[in-house]
Amino acid sequence: MIEGKDSAPGVKSLTCGMIGGGQGAFIGDVHRKAVAMDRGAVLSAGCFSQDADNTLRTGLLLGLDRDRLYRTYGDLLEGEAKREDRIDFVIIVTPNHTHFPIAELALQKGFHVVCDKPLTTDSREAQKLADMSREKDLLFCVTYAYAGYPMVKHIRDIIARGDLGEIRFVQAEYPQDWLATPLEKTGQKQSLWRTDPARAGLSNCVGDIGSHIENMVTVMTGLSIHSLCARLDIFGEDRVLDDNASILVNYEGGAKGLYWSSQIAVGNDNGFRVRIFGTRASVDWNQEQPNYCRMGFIDKPTEILSRGRDDLTPSAARYIRIPSGHPEGYYEAFANIYATFTGALAKKKAGEPLCAADLDFPDVDEGVRGVRYIEKCVESSKKGSVWVELTGKK
Numbered sequence: 001m002i003e004g005k006d007s008a009p010g011v012k013s014l015t016c017g018m019i020g021g022g023q024g025a026f027i028g029d030v031h032r033k034a035v036a037m038d039r040g041a042v043l044s045a046g047c048f049s050q051d052a053d054n055t056l057r058t059g060l061l062l063g064l065d066r067d068r069l070y071r072t073y074g075d076l077l078e079g080e081a082k083r084e085d086r087i088d089f090v091i092i093v094t095p096n097h098t099h100f101p102i103a104e105l106a107l108q109k110g111f112h113v114v115c116d117k118p119l120t121t122d123s124r125e126a127q128k129l130a131d132m133s134r135e136k137d138l139l140f141c142v143t144y145a146y147a148g149y150p151m152v153k154h155i156r157d158i159i160a161r162g163d164l165g166e167i168r169f170v171q172a173e174y175p176q177d178w179l180a181t182p183l184e185k186t187g188q189k190q191s192l193w194r195t196d197p198a199r200a201g202l203s204n205c206v207g208d209i210g211s212h213i214e215n216m217v218t219v220m221t222g223l224s225i226h227s228l229c230a231r232l233d234i235f236g237e238d239r240v241l242d243d244n245a246s247i248l249v250n251y252e253g254g255a256k257g258l259y260w261s262s263q264i265a266v267g268n269d270n271g272f273r274v275r276i277f278g279t280r281a282s283v284d285w286n287q288e289q290p291n292y293c294r295m296g297f298i299d300k301p302t303e304i305l306s307r308g309r310d311d312l313t314p315s316a317a318r319y320i321r322i323p324s325g326h327p328e329g330y331y332e333a334f335a336n337i338y339a340t341f342t343g344a345l346a347k348k349k350a351g352e353p354l355c356a357a358d359l360d361f362p363d364v365d366e367g368v369r370g371v372r373y374i375e376k377c378v379e380s381s382k383k384g385s386v387w388v389e390l391t392g393k394k
């Protein structure tokens with residue numbers, strides 16, 4: 001179908017501040033482009049780095065006022081809390097170990113929060129953030145960005161309405177090869193902290209990309225993991241954290257799964273793929289071709305669904321921006337999450353009630369579940385790849 005569509009109307013009254021994402025960083029700039037895409041909020045304050053010069057350079061380049069560029073995240077949260085035109089929410093895009101103290105202070109100061117995954121490096125801390133955000137009635141989004149693709153929402157909806165029959169088996173993989181060589185020994189910024197347990201947490205590979213598998217499969221299928229058996233491997237010389245992981249999963253209700261994530265899979269860029277097999281049909285979705293989904297059926301020919309051409313469910317179609325054949329990708333998926341989050345926040349600020357569709361972004365409870373999953377994978381592997389139960393609290 002050839003039909004244009006305006007972006008979401010935008011809510012120019014919202015403002016945000018960013019912690020992390022200075023020059024040389026990876027994901028902060030993606031967040032900035034994503035939040036700006038639908039004009040959901042204006043970036044008005046920043047502490048982009050521990051290096052104040054970097055914060056100044058980054059902030060001035062972005063056109064921010066000097067008096068809203070802060071030396072530390074504490075200064076930003078304290079300083080903004082005192083302003084009449086204080087920011088509405090904080091975006092946290094720093095390495096994993098800093099998420100908890102920053103998010104905790106942000107909530108204490110009454111800011112809504114968008115934090116990147118994994119939410120924290122300890123599930124008790126993650127639960128504390130969930131409890132605090134609830135007590136203080138503050139919105140909290142955890143940017144499992146792939147959940148923002150229209151095709152992912154469509155798959156979620158058709159599985160929920162029973163199109164696949166009963167889910168029997170899930171196979172999900174996330175192979176990359178960027179750590180196939182000892183990149184961290186060259187001083188490369190992103191590899192340095194991801195291979196350091198003090199900054200990455202208990203796991204590198206499962207924490208960094210295996211966590212996306214856990215979230216995506218849960219979102220798509222609605223299944224809860226009952227127990228898992230994990231083997232976390234270290235192939236890189238002198239590494240102390242995993243760079244490859246194989247995980248068997250038992251879901252509540254009897255379905256089974258197999259997850260593989262790797263940073264040493266030579267020849268792979270970002271090959272995140274999920275295949276879900278039901279009693280009547282299956283789906284096959286690949287992040288590198290996110291506009292399409294292959295569906296197989298027990299009783300009719302295979303179909304390739306196309307975003308923009310074929311009918312998607314209403315809650316998926318609402319996120320389609322451009323006609324079919326014009327690829328939408330990572331930025332748009334990220335922006336979809338921001339459009340939903342800022343839309344919900346604008347309604348909340350206006351005192352309007354929020355419905356389930358308003359809250360269709362990855363929330364703090366998903367963040368907590370993700371951290372518990374990482375911990376259980378590490379526990380299973382350390383005990384010799386034994387089965388461990390995931391259900392219940394730590």
Ligand SMILES: NC(=O)c1ccc[n+]([C@@H]2O[C@H](COP(=O)([O-])OP(=O)(O)OC[C@H]3O[C@@H](n4cnc5c(N)ncnc54)[C@H](O)[C@@H]3O)[C@@H](O)[C@H]2O)c1
Pocket residue numbers: 019020021022023024025026027028047048049050051072073093094095096098116117118143144145146189190193208
């Ligand atoms: N959702 C996704 O798909 C996705 C993708 C990539 C990264 N991430 C997550 O985003 C986070 C950042 O990853 P990255 O690859 O951008 O890291 P990065 O190393 O490229 O950037 C981190 C930034 O945080 C800054 N920083 C560190 N400590 C700080 C502090 N105390 N105060 C202010 N700034 C500080 C650094 O100076 C740097 O600018 C990680 O938690 C990572 O897991 C998520």
